Amino acid sequence: MISSLMEDAVGFAPSPRMNIQIRKAAMRDIGPLLTLINGHASKGIMLPRTEFEMSENMRDFSVAYAGDDLVGCGALHFYSPIVGEIRSLAVADSVKTQGIGRLVVDALIREARDFALAAVFAFTYVPGFFGKVGFAEVERGELPLKAWKDCLRCPKFQCCDEIAVLRILNPARYEKPRAEHSANTPFHIEGDTIVLLPTIKPL
Numbered sequence: 001m002i003s004s005l006m007e008d009a010v011g012f013a014p015s016p017r018m019n020i021q022i023r024k025a026a027m028r029d030i031g032p033l034l035t036l037i038n039g040h041a042s043k044g045i046m047l048p049r050t051e052f053e054m055s056e057n058m059r060d061f062s063v064a065y066a067g068d069d070l071v072g073c074g075a076l077h078f079y080s081p082i083v084g085e086i087r088s089l090a091v092a093d094s095v096k097t098q099g100i101g102r103l104v105v106d107a108l109i110r111e112a113r114d115f116a117l118a119a120v121f122a123f124t125y126v127p128g129f130f131g132k133v134g135f136a137e138v139e140r141g142e143l144p145l146k147a148w149k150d151c152l153r154c155p156k157f158q159c160c161d162e163i164a165v166l167r168i169l170n171p172a173r174y175e176k177p178r179a180e181h182s183a184n185t186p187f188h189i190e191g192d193t194i195v196l197l198p199t200i201k202p203l
């Protein structure tokens with residue numbers, strides 16, 4: 001289990017067409033990661049990240065390199081003791097559809113299994129890709145509340161059109177979140193805090 005915490009421990013995974021190395025990210029990757037992620041963010045398909053946020057969350061990230069070039073990345077963010085979120089998944093435009101996205105997701109799933117997560121979810125505009133890597137579309141209400149800090153910064157917060165996808169890793173341990181803690185929970189916003197409103201159970 002501990003091995004996945006170490007740089008270079010996620011594994012070396014050659015793709016048929018390119019020599020791709022997948023490893024845990026290190027601080028020296030922050031510059032190339034910002035270029036890759038914010039390049040996609042400028043097209044409105046990902047959330048932009050700052051250097052501060054990247055530094056704070058570097059341990060979540062795995063990176064894919066072709067030689068000296070960062071060609072892909074993704075992050076596994078723990079959300080509860082049994083559920084994690086795959087986020088900041090990106091592949092450089094020049095090398096898309098060559099299997100790098102799948103390699104990154106595979107590495108994140110191995111890491112999730114190392115930490116005994118029962119399920120991994122994502123919010124995405126590319127459910128077709130996630131379908132290919134073992135995820136199924138689910139109702140948003142089936143997932144726990146997403147990391148609200150991210151949603152609060154998103155221009156689409158009140159009209160989110162991302163699709164929720166879920167991959168259950170251990171059905172015996174996975175439990176759907178209780179209704180009062182689901183994404184359907186009513187809320188209001190106070191400054192930068194989301195206040196959940198109590199749900200009234202029908203009699």
Ligand SMILES: CC(C)(COP(=O)(O)OP(=O)(O)OC[C@H]1O[C@@H](n2cnc3c(N)ncnc32)[C@H](O)[C@@H]1OP(=O)(O)O)[C@@H](O)C(=O)NCCC(=O)NCCS
Nearest residue numbers: 089090091096097098099100101102123124126128129132
């Ligand atoms: C989504 C993304 C990560 C996919 O990476 P990739 O390296 O191009 O994907 P892969 O080559 O590993 O594809 C794996 C499979 O998914 C399929 N696939 C890839 N992109 C797809 C898409 N947009 N729609 C449907 N299927 C897709 C591939 O054809 C392949 O199928 P196969 O196994 O039958 O051959 C990449 O396109 C990307 O960076 N997009 C912009 C950022 C983004 O949307 N990130 C997701 C945030 S949640």
